[in-house]
Amino acid sequence: MQAGCDSKHKLFINNDTGRVNDTHALSPMTLDAKELLKVEGMKVLTDKGYTTGKYIEICIKNNITTFSSPKAHSSQNNGLFDMQIFQYDKQQDLYRCPANQLLKTNGTIYNKNKHKVKHYKNRQACKSCELRDKCTKNKNGRFIERSIYQEALEENQKRVASNPEYYKLRQQITEHQFGTLKRQWGFTYTIMKGKENVLSEVNLMMICYNLRRLMSIFSLNTLKNKLKELDLYFLRKWESFYVNLTAFPLKPKPLKMQTILN
Incomplete structure (x- = not known):
């Protein structure tokens, strides 16, 4: 839920x-x-x-x-170079590794677990790299998967990091x-089954919770007056709907024999 x-x-x-x-x-x-x-x-x-x-x-x-x-990257805590130390060049769309080599992409977008990613690699440079044992265990060398939405993820991470007290409000809310x-x-x-029925049951509980909260936010008389205003609002809505319904009555469909038997 x-x-x-x-x-x-x-x-x-x-x-x-x-x-x-x-x-x-x-x-x-x-x-x-x-x-x-x-x-x-x-x-x-x-x-x-x-x-x-x-x-x-x-x-x-x-x-x-x-x-x-933010979610922790899968390369963390495995003893190898973390992806974060690979410098990304947005203009050229490439990464620079700790050995000062360039990891490039061919521009292909792959689907991985319903996520769209691009691969960045430099197999030739990895073959003779002195830092390879610290970087990757892949026989073809190090490659980086970058989400096509990586920039949005990084900006979100910066906001959370720069507003730690603000983020803590989530638990209070x-x-x-x-x-x-x-x-x-x-x-x-829930007692009910099926999405529509379950949501109806949950809505009733949440309405009860909200009404109980409103008793703490407003005075009792203020809350009564607001509920009366709400009642009048829905009454006018229903009156408008009823007038339209009577002005353009729906023609009843003839009953089928199968319906009568059931």
């Missing part, structure tokens, strides 16, 4: 479910929240499960600033709500 919450009042904004993990949920969730809140731009804090370059870039293009916890639902209210699983 993914959920969006606001940082000021700690209220649930939106939710979704149906995927095994959070990898593909960042931009769909944030764009949905932005539309619901009717804001021009926003900042979003997430854990590393949501950190995917493609969706970070989509957020940036839609005026959404991400602070997603979302963990408390889920802690209340699961620990205090015992909502650790």
Whole structure:
């Protein structure tokens, strides 16, 4: 279950479910929240499960600033040169290795686990390199996989690193709500099955949570007045819908014998 919450009042904004993990949920969730809140731009804090370059870039293009916890690179802690010490030249689209050799790409974009990457290598230089034992165990020499969204990932990493206190707010914003639902209210699983039914059940719980939070944010009389205004808003919506429905009544379809028998 993914959920969006606001940082000021700690209220649930939106939710979704149906995927095994959070990898593909960042931009769909944030764009949905932005539309619901009717804001021009926003900042979003997430854990590393949501950190995917493609969706970070989509957020940036839609005026959404991400602070997603960076994922550790696979080459770390293996005793070999970390990818971070290879200097990337954006203009020439190549890497310079610790031995001052250039790793180039042929421009081909490969699909790896649903991620689009480019390969950078220099097999000829690796054959006679004195630093090879410290760099790679690959018989063909060192090569680097760079996501086509690597720039968006690096900019996100810089934002998180330069705003450590801001990123820590994430635990204060979302963990408390889920802690209340699961620990205090015992909502650790859903009774319903199927995405639509499950979301309906979860929405009811989150509405109850938000109403309880509103009792702490507003005075009781203020909350009553706001709920009355909301009731009038939906009543006018229904009246407008009912007038349109009666003005253009739908013709009932004839029943089929199979329907009657069932």
